[in-house]
């Protein structure tokens with residue numbers, strides 16, 4: 001048991017806590033969602049428009065938790081909606097990694 005915990009901890013230290021990666025097909029769909037939906041408010045290159053920039057520079061100081069919670073639940077009283085009916089938790093974790101790394 002203890003060994004398992006150590007292993008998980010190690011996985012979490014490298015990259016964004018290695019949540020199960022979405023399949024290649026899902027990754028393509030999520031990237032399309034970014035281009036087609038998120039860009040509507042965050043700008044065509046996600047550089048910021050009505051919504052704030054989602055570029056790595058802009059997100060660098062924000063915790064993964066904050067960004068994951070925002071995408072999952074949206075932000076009350078703002079245009080940012082909840083995406084939890086579209087994206088699985090693992091997919092949101094992966095997406096935050098993509099946004100933060102700009103890849």
Ligand code: HEC
Nearest residue numbers: 037038040041050051052067070071075078079080081083
């Ligand atoms: C209808 C407009 C709209 C759409 C579509 C939208 N957002 Fe947002 N988003 C916003 C606004 C406005 C904010 C800022 C909310 C605030 O004032 O705190 C925001 C905030 C965020 C934040 C937090 C950024 C920060 O600096 O704290 C993230 C991350 C985010 N959006 C991701 C996404 C993703 C990913 C999508 C697509 C799946 C998306 N948004 C779609 C309007 C939108």
